[in-house]
Amino acid sequence: xxxxxxxxxxxxxxxxxxVSRVDPHMVDPAVDPKFTLDRNDRIATAGSCFAQHISxxxxxxxxxxxxxxxxxxxxxxxxGRRNYGVFSARYGNLYTVHQLHQLFREAMEGARLxxxxxxxxxxxxxxxxxxxxxxxxxxxxxxxxxxxxxxxxHVRRVFEECDVFVFTLGLTEAWRSRRDGAVFPLAPGVAGxxxxxxxxxxxNFTIDEVRSELAGFVAALRDLxxxxxxxxxxxxxxxxxxxxxxxxxxxxxxxxxVLRVAAQEACxxxxxxxxxxxxxxxxxxxxxxxxFEEDSREVNAAGVAHAMRAFVRAYTAEGGxxxxxxxxxxxxxxxxxxxxxxxxxxEIERSIS
Numbered sequence: 001x002x003x004x005x006x007x008x009x010x011x012x013x014x015x016x017x018x019v020s021r022v023d024p025h026m027v028d029p030a031v032d033p034k035f036t037l038d039r040n041d042r043i044a045t046a047g048s049c050f051a052q053h054i055s056x057x058x059x060x061x062x063x064x065x066x067x068x069x070x071x072x073x074x075x076x077x078x079x080g081r082r083n084y085g086v087f088s089a090r091y092g093n094l095y096t097v098h099q100l101h102q103l104f105r106e107a108m109e110g111a112r113l114x115x116x117x118x119x120x121x122x123x124x125x126x127x128x129x130x131x132x133x134x135x136x137x138x139x140x141x142x143x144x145x146x147x148x149x150x151x152x153x154h155v156r157r158v159f160e161e162c163d164v165f166v167f168t169l170g171l172t173e174a175w176r177s178r179r180d181g182a183v184f185p186l187a188p189g190v191a192g193x194x195x196x197x198x199x200x201x202x203x204n205f206t207i208d209e210v211r212s213e214l215a216g217f218v219a220a221l222r223d224l225x226x227x228x229x230x231x232x233x234x235x236x237x238x239x240x241x242x243x244x245x246x247x248x249x250x251x252x253x254x255x256x257x258v259l260r261v262a263a264q265e266a267c268x269x270x271x272x273x274x275x276x277x278x279x280x281x282x283x284x285x286x287x288x289x290x291x292f293e294e295d296s297r298e299v300n301a302a303g304v305a306h307a308m309r310a311f312v313r314a315y316t317a318e319g320g321x322x323x324x325x326x327x328x329x330x331x332x333x334x335x336x337x338x339x340x341x342x343x344x345x346x347e348i349e350r351s352i353s
Contacts, residue, residue, distance in 0.1 A: 012029070012031050019286050022286075024286045024287045024288070024290070025287075025302065025306055027281070027284070027286050027287075028281075028310045028313065029277045029280050029281065029284075029310070030276060030277055030310040030311065030313065030314035030315075031314070033274055033314045033315055034229075034271060034272070034273075034274040035164075035229050035272075035274060035315075036315050036316060036317065037058070037063060037164060037315050037316050038163075039062060039063055039064060040064060041063070041064060041163040041164050042064050042066035042161055042162050042163045042164070043055075043058055043063060043064060043065055043066055043162065043163065043164045043166065044066045044088040044158045044162035044164070044165050044166065045065075045087050045088055045165075045166045045167075045168075046087050046088065046091065046094050046100060046158075046165070046166070046167050046168075047087075047093070047094055047095075047100075047166075047167045047168030047169065047170060047233075047235070048093055048094070048095050048168045048169070048170025048171065048235040048237070049093060049168075049170070049235065049237060050168050050170075050233065050235040050236065050237055050278065050299070051087070051166060051167070051168035051233070051235075052086060052087070053304050053307065053308060054166055054168075054233075054308070054311060055087070055088075055166075057308040057311065057312065061312065061316070063316070065088075066088055066158070066161070066162050066163075067084075067085050067088050067089075068088065068089060068154040068157040068158055068161075069084065069088070069089040069090050069151065069154035069155075070084055070085060071084030071085070081135060082133070082134060082135065083132075083133050083134075088158045088162070089151060089154045089155045089158050090130065090133050090151055090154075091103060091129075091130055091133075091151070091155065092129075092130035092131075092132060092133050092185060093170070093185050094167075094185070095170040095171040095174070095185055096169075096170070096171055096172065096174050096183060096205065096210075097169060097205075097210050097213045097214045097217065097262070098174065098176075098183045098205065098209075098213050099129075099174075099183050099185060100167060100217055101213050101214075101216055101217040101220070102129075102182060102183055103129075103155060104159060104217055104220055104221065105220075106152060107152045107155040107156045107159065108156060108159060108220070108224060113128075113129070113177075113180060113182045114177060114179045114180045114182065115128045115129075115177055115179075115182060115184075115193075116128075116141060116144065116145050116148075117138070117141040117144040117145065118131065118188065118192035118193030118194075119192065119193065119194075120137055120191075120192045122137070124136065124137025124138060124139065125137055125138045125139070125140065125141055125143070125144050125192070126138065126144070126191065126192035126193075127144050127147065127148055128182075128184055128188075128192070128193060129148075129182075129184060129185065130151075130185065131184075131185070131186055131190075131191040131192045131193075132186075132191050134147075137192075159221060159224055159225060160224060160225060161225075162225065162228055163227065163228060163229065164228065164229045164230075164231060165221065165228055165229070165230050165231070166230075166231045166232075166233070167230065167231070167232055167233075168232075168233045168234070168235050168278075169210075169232065169233070169234050169235065169259040169262070169263060170234075170235040170237070170259075171239065171255055171259075172204055172205040172206075172210065172254070172255040172258050172259065173202070173203075173204050173205075173239070173242060173243060173244070173251070173255065174202075174203055174204075174205065175187040175188065175200055175201070175202055175203075176200070176201060176203055177199065177200060178198070178199055178200060178201050179199060187200070187202075187243075188200050202243050204243075204244060204254075204255075205258070206258070207258045207261055207262060210258055210259065210262040211261075211262045211265055211266075214262050214263075214266050215266065215269075218230065218266060218270065218273065222272070228272070229272050229273075229274070230266075230270075230272060230273045230274075231273075231274050231275075231276055231315075232263040232266060232267060232273060232274070232275050232276070233263075233275070233276045233277075233278045233279065234256060234259045234260050234263055234278070234279040235256075235278075235279070236256075236278060236279045236281075236282035236283045236291075236299060236303075237297060237298070237299060238252040238296075238297050239251055239252045239255060240297070256279065260279060263275050276310075276311055276314070276315070277310075278307045278311070281303070281306055281307045281310060282299055282303045282306075282307060287303070290302070290303075291303025291306065
């Protein structure tokens with residue numbers, strides 16, 4: 001049997017040893033991390049809603065969550081209401097790789113986007129590329145533009161100074177401008193603006209498009225910041241709605257599959273990119289859906305705790321200490337960190353309910 005290539009594989013490579021014989025809430029697919037996080041590392045985050053769990057956990061453990069746009073001078077309540085600290089800068093949810101690379105080109109290369117402000121039904125204005133960032137909106141278009149220039153200055157610091165950049169890929173479906181191809185986090189009309197089929201179009205990014213855009217962003221970021229490490233995750237949260245004429249479950253599977261493949265290919269191509277399997281922890285068959293709330297979409301407290309315990313064990317010197325296992329029976333218990341997650345995508349449901 002010595003010539004059997006599977007003779008010496010490790011336990012985590014075998015389903016029976018890594019899954020079947022392990023309690024579901026103890027399954028840990030985060031193995032052999034490429035790098036670890038030092039407490040002095042400036043750790044920046046961006047992406048979909050689920051990325052916020054990582055920043056919350058790292059902050060609670062005393063790591064250096066890097067937030068250049070922190071709302072200095074504002075009280076805690078105001079900072080929270082105005083979405084400071086949700087991510088490293090107030091860019092809101094960057095659901096697609098195209099949004100991320102678009103923001104990089106705007107901040108670092110001076111790219112200019114045609115849509116500068118959208119008007120809401122109440123007469124206030126919002127930033128088309130982060131429409132929910134100011135709950136009260138802005139009084140004029142000029143205020144929107146001035147706030148964006150200030151925001152981009154903070155974004156530049158994120159890209160230039162971070163030691164680790166954590167990005168959670170969330171969606172492939174997007175709405176974009178027909179005039180310049182700019183990608184929006186929400187369709188015009190959902191949280192501001194008016195949908196115009198002559199000016200706006202729906203697009204569902206393909207694997208080739210996501211792969212190419214991610215490679216372009218990675219190359220640009222490393223040219224700017226040669227020592228940065230990148231940690232990719234895929235959000236386990238299903239689509240809240242699909243614009244494709246098919247079942248939302250089918251669209252969710254397509255979207256997550258494309259993003260998972262793109263993340264893996266980027267990880268395989270570079271020693272400075274790693275992938276953390278939060279998607280697998282939450283959605284994998286061993287847990288049988290027990291990490292979702294009753295709506296089968298929102299991730300519950302037990303699921304978040306499991307993912308964060310695996311993250312801390314893999315990427316920090318703590319090795320998971322202080323992040324105790326949470327059995328399935330605890331899934332219904334409230335956990336404040338999970339309840340405070342900000343998700344722009346929920347505006348879709350509010351806009352049609």
